[in-house]
Amino acid sequence: MTGERRGHRHGQRGRRPAPRKQGPRKPPVHDPARRAAFDVLRAVSERDAYANLVLPELLRQRRVAGRDAALATELAYGTARATGLLDAVLTRCVDRSLDTVDSMALDALRIGAYQLLRTRIPRHAAVASTVDLVREDAGSRLAGFVNAVLRRVSEKDEQQWLEEIEADTASDPLARLALRTSHPRWIARAFAEALGDTGDELRAALEADDARPAVHLLAKPGQVSADELAAITGGDVAPYSPYGVHLSSGGGDLAESEVLAEGLAAVQDEGSQLVAVAATAAPLAGGKDERWLDLCAGPGGKTVVLGCLAQVSGATVDAVEVAEHRARLVREATDDLPVAVHVADGRDPGLEEGYDRILVDAPCSGLGALRRRPEARWRKQPGDIAELTQLQSELLASAYRLVRPGGVVTYVVCSPHLAETEGIVAEAARRGGAEVLDARELFPGVPGLGDGPYVQLWPHRHGTDAMFCAVTRKR
Numbered sequence: 001m002t003g004e005r006r007g008h009r010h011g012q013r014g015r016r017p018a019p020r021k022q023g024p025r026k027p028p029v030h031d032p033a034r035r036a037a038f039d040v041l042r043a044v045s046e047r048d049a050y051a052n053l054v055l056p057e058l059l060r061q062r063r064v065a066g067r068d069a070a071l072a073t074e075l076a077y078g079t080a081r082a083t084g085l086l087d088a089v090l091t092r093c094v095d096r097s098l099d100t101v102d103s104m105a106l107d108a109l110r111i112g113a114y115q116l117l118r119t120r121i122p123r124h125a126a127v128a129s130t131v132d133l134v135r136e137d138a139g140s141r142l143a144g145f146v147n148a149v150l151r152r153v154s155e156k157d158e159q160q161w162l163e164e165i166e167a168d169t170a171s172d173p174l175a176r177l178a179l180r181t182s183h184p185r186w187i188a189r190a191f192a193e194a195l196g197d198t199g200d201e202l203r204a205a206l207e208a209d210d211a212r213p214a215v216h217l218l219a220k221p222g223q224v225s226a227d228e229l230a231a232i233t234g235g236d237v238a239p240y241s242p243y244g245v246h247l248s249s250g251g252g253d254l255a256e257s258e259v260l261a262e263g264l265a266a267v268q269d270e271g272s273q274l275v276a277v278a279a280t281a282a283p284l285a286g287g288k289d290e291r292w293l294d295l296c297a298g299p300g301g302k303t304v305v306l307g308c309l310a311q312v313s314g315a316t317v318d319a320v321e322v323a324e325h326r327a328r329l330v331r332e333a334t335d336d337l338p339v340a341v342h343v344a345d346g347r348d349p350g351l352e353e354g355y356d357r358i359l360v361d362a363p364c365s366g367l368g369a370l371r372r373r374p375e376a377r378w379r380k381q382p383g384d385i386a387e388l389t390q391l392q393s394e395l396l397a398s399a400y401r402l403v404r405p406g407g408v409v410t411y412v413v414c415s416p417h418l419a420e421t422e423g424i425v426a427e428a429a430r431r432g433g434a435e436v437l438d439a440r441e442l443f444p445g446v447p448g449l450g451d452g453p454y455v456q457l458w459p460h461r462h463g464t465d466a467m468f469c470a471v472t473r474k475r
C-alpha cells in the first residue's frame, strides 16, 4: 500500500495552510479508522472519557464499519492499554519530560508508536498517517515534532525496546512482567499478592487481563433459558452460570439484538451472574426468605438477577443507590420486577431492619474488570484504595444493622486487591456479629476456588472478571 501513496498524500497536505484549530471538526474521509481511534484517545485524555463508551458511539455516528471499525478498535484500545510501554519508549525518544509534551502530540505519539511496535502496519504508513492526524488538528510545527520522534521510535522493534528498558529494571522481575503485560507495577503486585504467586500463574493472570473479554449474556431467570438464548444468539451456554451465554464473535451488533430489545437478556459478565446467584442461594438460619436488599445497586446489573429470582420465589427486593442517575438506570432495568428503588446512602438508607438477604456490591477500585476499560489501569492510583476501604467497611457495617439474625450478607467487589477483599470482611463480620460461611459451596462446578472460605474468580481461571465474593451470616 499504501505506505507510498500515503507518503505522497502526506506531502501534498504539507503544502496546505494549517487547518482551523477550533470549532466542530469534520471527520476526514481518507482515514476514518485512525481518525476515530485518535479522537477516542483525545476524549480519554481531555474529558476523562471511557474509551469503551466513546468508540462504539463514534463508529456509529460516523458510519465506520467493517475493517475500518476493526482497525479503529485495535488502535484505540490497544494504544490505551499499552500506554505504560509506549511512554517508556517515548521517554527515550523525546529529549524532554513527557509531562511537558503537548497533550495532543503525546496521544499522536502513542498511537503512532503503537502501530510501529505492535502492528504489522508498514513503518512509513504508521508514521505518515499519524503525522497527517496531527497536521489536520494542529498544523505543521507539531506535525514535524511527531514525525521526528516517531522516526526514532521506528529505529527499533518492540523486542529491542523492551530489552533496552528492561536493562534498567534488571533486578525487578515484577516491573518487567508488568511492562510486558501492560500493567502498572502496583497492580501487578496486587494480583501477585492475591494469587500468592509471582511466577507462571501471575503471568497468566496478567496476560488474560490484557486480552479483550468475550461478551457474556444473562438469560433473565424465569424469562428465557440459557439454552434458548444460546440458540437464538448463536452463542454457547456458559460453563458455570446457569443463566449465562457466551457470544463467540465479539457479540455482533448487540444494540440491534431482539432478545436485548425485548428485555429477555442483558449483557453481563458471567462472574457477576455467579455472585448474584450466590447471594440468593446462601443458606439462611431459620425464618422466612422474602425481604431482600441490594445496598449498592446502580446501574442494576445484579439487581436484575435478584429481581428475576425474587419474582420466581415470591420475594421482594429493595434496591439502594446513592447516585440519582444510576438509580434511574436501576429503575429502567427492573421496572417489570418486584424491585423498589431508593435513592439513598447505603450507610444509612432509612429502611426498616430485618432483611433476610443483603447484597453489598460495594464501590471498589475495579481492578478486577480492567479488561473492559482499556485506559483504566493507567488512571487508577494506589492511593484510591484506602478511601474505598473505609466506605466498604461502613457499607458492610450498615448491612449488619439491617439484616435479621440468621440472615445472610453477601459482600462482593470487582477486585482481587486484598485490602478490598479479605482485608475488609473478617473484621467487619466480627464487629457485625456474623459468621463467615464457605462461599465455595455456592459456586457448584466452578474449579480453582482455592482454600476458601472466600471465592475469588479470575479471568485466566474462569474467563470472568476478577470478582470477589464473601458470604456471611448474622448470628
Ligand SMILES: C[S@@+](CC[C@H](N)C(=O)[O-])C[C@H]1O[C@@H](n2cnc3c(N)ncnc32)[C@H](O)[C@@H]1O
Pocket: 272, 295, 296, 297, 298, 299, 300, 301, 302, 303, 320, 321, 322, 323, 326, 344, 345, 346, 347, 361, 362, 363, 364
Ligand atoms: C460496584 S457498583 C454496583 C454495581 C451493581 N451492583 C451492578 O451489578 O450493576 C457500586 C455502586 O454503589 C454506588 N454507591 C457508592 N457509594 C454508595 C453509598 N454510600 N450508598 C449506596 N450506593 C453507593 C455507586 O454509585 C455504584 O453505583
